[in-house]
Amino acid sequence: MAKVSPLMLLPPAIFAGLAAIFVWGMSREDPDALPSALKGREAPAVVVTPLGDLPVFSDTDLRDGNVKLVNFWASWCAPCRAEHPNLERLKSEGITIYGVNYKDKPEAALRFLNELGNPFAATGADGNGRMGIDWGLYGVPETFVIDGEGKVILRFAGPITERFLTSDIYPAIDEAKGGN
Numbered sequence: 001m002a003k004v005s006p007l008m009l010l011p012p013a014i015f016a017g018l019a020a021i022f023v024w025g026m027s028r029e030d031p032d033a034l035p036s037a038l039k040g041r042e043a044p045a046v047v048v049t050p051l052g053d054l055p056v057f058s059d060t061d062l063r064d065g066n067v068k069l070v071n072f073w074a075s076w077c078a079p080c081r082a083e084h085p086n087l088e089r090l091k092s093e094g095i096t097i098y099g100v101n102y103k104d105k106p107e108a109a110l111r112f113l114n115e116l117g118n119p120f121a122a123t124g125a126d127g128n129g130r131m132g133i134d135w136g137l138y139g140v141p142e143t144f145v146i147d148g149e150g151k152v153i154l155r156f157a158g159p160i161t162e163r164f165l166t167s168d169i170y171p172a173i174d175e176a177k178g179g180n
Helices: 006-026 078-092 106-116 130-134 162-176
Strands: 068-073 096-102 122-126 142-146 152-157
Touching: 068 078, 078 096, 078 106, 078 162, 096 130, 122 130, 142 162, 152 162
Parallel strands: 068 096, 096 122
Antiparallel strands: 068 142, 142 152
């Protein structure tokens, strides 16, 4: 009988290990979701400058006892334009949304809101991207559901779609209200 070298067992062992990692990765709840270090923690500081003569929001607004969304957006962002009707819908349903205009030209941002409508209760500009860094921003659009104490309940990177409203935003709003 031939003696089996330990080195001959190495390729099947490596393959089995890689297969196990692959199976684990595929079984995750949402493989496209980006992790957020902020979930369950207090939202970072709000550091924005005024955008035109629009109302500006602050840290105090995030801790006012009510559920709200913080949406990072820009006029140069095509997915921001695509999600805009859903932000308008949330506003019409009484959801407070604060907007952070990210690394944008103020005149272009104001034109965007004049053209599509302004879903934001208040907004501010993050011209240098500092607030985006503090919030762990991946890109725009990105939306956070915040509870009444200023705690991050949900972070979503990408445009809010009808499907996402139903599957994630509304349940997160319910959770923020104490429904879960």
